[in-house]
Amino acid sequence: MVTTAPKALPRPLGLLAELTHRCPLACPYCSNPLALDRREDELDAATWARVFTEAAALGVLQVHLSGGEPAARRDLEDIMASARQAGLYTNLITSGVGVTAARLDKLADAGLDHVQVSIQDSEAGSADHIAGYTGAFARKRALAAEVVARGLPLTVNAVIHRANIDRVAEMVAMALAMGAKRVEIAHAQYYGWALKNRAMLMPRRDQVERAVATIEELRARHRGEIVIDAVVPDYHARFPKPCVGGWGRRSLNVTPAGKVLPCHAAETIPGLEFWSVREKSLADIWQFSPAFTAFRGTDFLPEPCASCERREIDFGGCRCQAFALTGDARATDPVCHLSPDHARVVQLAEEREDVAYHYRDLAHTGS
Numbered sequence: 001m002v003t004t005a006p007k008a009l010p011r012p013l014g015l016l017a018e019l020t021h022r023c024p025l026a027c028p029y030c031s032n033p034l035a036l037d038r039r040e041d042e043l044d045a046a047t048w049a050r051v052f053t054e055a056a057a058l059g060v061l062q063v064h065l066s067g068g069e070p071a072a073r074r075d076l077e078d079i080m081a082s083a084r085q086a087g088l089y090t091n092l093i094t095s096g097v098g099v100t101a102a103r104l105d106k107l108a109d110a111g112l113d114h115v116q117v118s119i120q121d122s123e124a125g126s127a128d129h130i131a132g133y134t135g136a137f138a139r140k141r142a143l144a145a146e147v148v149a150r151g152l153p154l155t156v157n158a159v160i161h162r163a164n165i166d167r168v169a170e171m172v173a174m175a176l177a178m179g180a181k182r183v184e185i186a187h188a189q190y191y192g193w194a195l196k197n198r199a200m201l202m203p204r205r206d207q208v209e210r211a212v213a214t215i216e217e218l219r220a221r222h223r224g225e226i227v228i229d230a231v232v233p234d235y236h237a238r239f240p241k242p243c244v245g246g247w248g249r250r251s252l253n254v255t256p257a258g259k260v261l262p263c264h265a266a267e268t269i270p271g272l273e274f275w276s277v278r279e280k281s282l283a284d285i286w287q288f289s290p291a292f293t294a295f296r297g298t299d300f301l302p303e304p305c306a307s308c309e310r311r312e313i314d315f316g317g318c319r320c321q322a323f324a325l326t327g328d329a330r331a332t333d334p335v336c337h338l339s340p341d342h343a344r345v346v347q348l349a350e351e352r353e354d355v356a357y358h359y360r361d362l363a364h365t366g367s
Helices: 045-058 076-085 101-110 124-131 136-149 165-178 205-221 282-288 319-326 342-349
Strands: 014-018 062-066 089-094 114-119 154-160 182-187 227-230 251-254
Touching (some): 014 045, 076 101, 101 136, 114 165, 136 154, 165 182, 205 227
């Protein structure tokens, strides 16, 4: 039986459905956990259908079908159809590798509403090097053309770091040429695998300042043509971003094996208890899971957050980042200039290495 959470509790609007951790790319900033779920542990299509039905009853409006590469799932069309049957708006987040024109037709017939394609750079050689996959750049361009030809909305996601930040304008131009109506300038987040490459990925402050100015100019120039979403990268910001709109307030994440997380990187915080959709309903997890209640609201916040006028705006920042930098997930996110640990962020923002990336080996997740 599907239950719903009390009205006093915020209702989630979005669900990130990680269908698999299998992926053809090996990006040095990969946001998936260090310990990846194996193919044999992935939820089957029938379980995903139940999750989508429960999500819709809980108030979720849209589902982001992600991975890894969701096209690695041979039953992706069935999963897509069940999301549509549940009444959810479907967004496919793909590397562009593995989605052929024929398969895109099947996905569209099954209920695909929107496609988001990641790009690593505006230059083919650099893009393929960052992705760790020769030919990825060309495949992404080809898929984008097929998406637009079918009248499906396209968003381009560009992960920014030191190797490509000076080509922000070129990447926006590329998104326009691809037919995208939205481009997300998403700076690398330094936890999980990206933490291993932080010194290789960290941009200089002068690069960040130029990029911010460039983005504002591009927004004015292309107003009405394309929406440009971007925020200042954490290590160069004055205030932290709200953790996924506030921990346990707006979204939830289901891993390939069925664990439900308040945010994508929540497993980096030790000691949290994550409930699974294999044993619990999504509504019970949203309302009662220890992982969701751990940092929901602002009561747990220490000073200076506890008395800060921004506490209901940024909720003390990112819990995963707080833990990664201080060892305490309840601490004020050190990105904040008021944090007693802010000097650590300033120091790390200046640490850079020009050495080869540490690429992750995804072979052990299964074929």
